[in-house]
Amino acid sequence: MTNTATTTPVQDSPASTRPDGAESDGRPLVELRHVDKHFGDLHVLKDINLTVSKGEVLVVLGPSGSGKSTMCRTINRLETIDSGTILIDGTPLPQEGRELTRLRAEVGMVFQQFNLFANKTIIDNVMLAPVKVRHVSKQDAHDEAMELLARVGVDSQAEKYPAQLSGGQQQRVAIARALAMHPKVMLFDEPTSALDPEMVNEVLDVMLELAGEGMTMICVTHEMGFARKAADRVVFMADGKILETGAPDDFFEHPRTERAKDFLSKIIDH
Amino acid sequence: MEAFLDLFREYDIPGAFWVNIQLTFWGAVISLLLGVILVMMRICPVSSLRGFATAYVEFFKNMPLTIIMVFMVLGMFGQLKLSFSDDFDINFFWLAVTGLALYTASFVCESLRSGINTVPMGQAEACRALGLSFWQSASQVILPQAFRGSVAPMGNTLIALIKNSTVAAAASVTTETSSVMSDMIEFHASQILQIFFIFALGYVILIIPIGLLTTYLSNRLAVRR
Ligand SMILES: Nc1ncnc2c1ncn2[C@@H]1O[C@H](COP(=O)(O)OP(=O)(O)O)[C@@H](O)[C@H]1O
Ligand SMILES: [Mg+2]
Numbered sequence: 001m002t003n004t005a006t007t008t009p010v011q012d013s014p015a016s017t018r019p020d021g022a023e024s025d026g027r028p029l030v031e032l033r034h035v036d037k038h039f040g041d042l043h044v045l046k047d048i049n050l051t052v053s054k055g056e057v058l059v060v061l062g063p064s065g066s067g068k069s070t071m072c073r074t075i076n077r078l079e080t081i082d083s084g085t086i087l088i089d090g091t092p093l094p095q096e097g098r099e100l101t102r103l104r105a106e107v108g109m110v111f112q113q114f115n116l117f118a119n120k121t122i123i124d125n126v127m128l129a130p131v132k133v134r135h136v137s138k139q140d141a142h143d144e145a146m147e148l149l150a151r152v153g154v155d156s157q158a159e160k161y162p163a164q165l166s167g168g169q170q171q172r173v174a175i176a177r178a179l180a181m182h183p184k185v186m187l188f189d190e191p192t193s194a195l196d197p198e199m200v201n202e203v204l205d206v207m208l209e210l211a212g213e214g215m216t217m218i219c220v221t222h223e224m225g226f227a228r229k230a231a232d233r234v235v236f237m238a239d240g241k242i243l244e245t246g247a248p249d250d251f252f253e254h255p256r257t258e259r260a261k262d263f264l265s266k267i268i269d270h
Numbered sequence: 271m272e273a274f275l276d277l278f279r280e281y282d283i284p285g286a287f288w289v290n291i292q293l294t295f296w297g298a299v300i301s302l303l304l305g306v307i308l309v310m311m312r313i314c315p316v317s318s319l320r321g322f323a324t325a326y327v328e329f330f331k332n333m334p335l336t337i338i339m340v341f342m343v344l345g346m347f348g349q350l351k352l353s354f355s356d357d358f359d360i361n362f363f364w365l366a367v368t369g370l371a372l373y374t375a376s377f378v379c380e381s382l383r384s385g386i387n388t389v390p391m392g393q394a395e396a397c398r399a400l401g402l403s404f405w406q407s408a409s410q411v412i413l414p415q416a417f418r419g420s421v422a423p424m425g426n427t428l429i430a431l432i433k434n435s436t437v438a439a440a441a442s443v444t445t446e447t448s449s450v451m452s453d454m455i456e457f458h459a460s461q462i463l464q465i466f467f468i469f470a471l472g473y474v475i476l477i478i479p480i481g482l483l484t485t486y487l488s489n490r491l492a493v494r495r
Contacts, residue, residue, distance in 0.1 A: 076399055096315075105401030115392035118493045119414045128410060129400035163494035181400060 027054045029185050029216050035084035044070050046240040057211045059227040060220045062237035063263055068220040072189045076107040105133050108178030108186040112194050114170040116162035123158040126177045148176040152206050168199030172206055188219040222267050236260045286450040287472050293435040300371035305378025330376035339440035342369040366438035377427045385420025418491040425484025429477050
């Protein structure tokens, strides 16, 4: 695999060892090279270069409107990019069609608003994509879905509809739904921001467990506790640019840029 | 009273309503199929299909039904020799059904589109993120929710279709209610009020339950989020 660290110095921090012992093996799984994106006149992503290695847990921080969601969404092409390249496990993201669908299935995504299918039961939410996209038999898909639901602690709710569950339960189902596709990497876009405070931890616990199992994760979150415990690296974005990248403790103790200092003072103050 | 009952003996009034019910039934079935196809075209990623569906809807939505019906008979049958059957009555019936269905499909499409607008963007994004194709997302997630969100406008479309079925008279379907009513008035002008009353009541009896049912269903089936 190409080592892009030489051309893009901002991202070259080696994957650190996590306290739980899981370690990334260095193979780049997600690569963004010189990615630019506009919404009309608004330049939302400015020459983004980022490499996430297999097994790495990356936390993306930054003020609202800095382009964190947009960056996440370009990684499974929910948003198109104007220029640059995005590679998933070495393969460039296809424009459209079957190839794109196949690659998308390798990138799991968890949204701020959960986005469970409102017309399907919890178990059907989890089974749908494995059956339709991966052509897994209904029986196997059902068995695995129940296993995943048990893992995130909502198996007793399998026959209910999403609206009957609490936000925390819905988000855990959304994680199970994404895992059912056996993705190579999971994207989390502020997974706990829409939750009542007492439900935040039940979701973070599931994410910590995933991180501990070696899942490659890109998490947009302002949960400092999670970042410190699970992240191998944090990336700080502002105005569409990656301003800082580093080990979590380093970044939180010694932010280098004014923007980062300002941002950290705001999220720590309350 | 005797004269009133004679009207029923002389004319097959329930039979006339039955013709309108059949026109409505087949018109509803075919326009529902067409409407679903049209709305899928309108939201699909292929721009030429979107353009076609938009043009279709705008054309038929703005065209008076009478003109479509007359065109079915004089244009489709008269000029282009499109024929469903050698039996004139059956042929005109199906020409009328076709005209009704082509016209109503544009309203079904619009009703469904208003239903699709009740489905949050996140539902389609979750589908795409999981690797579902356009067709899979539409059939599994978006349309089922759109149907449930469009029960009320669909009910209104059905009610309009029942009333519009009387325009089949313009396609030479002579056994339907408005034609039978005209005949009756022509020969029993002194009973014109009774005759109006019979047909008005008939339509009220047909339509009120549909209104009640759609109100009930649109609450019952509403997608809880
Ligand atoms: N679909 C869109 N159309 C136009 N502008 C958008 C769209 N989505 C996001 N933006 C804008 O792009 C910028 C970055 O947004 P976003 O990626 O959501 O930031 P973040 O997730 O960091 O808060 C914001 O200024 C936002 O208003
Ligand atoms: Mg965001």
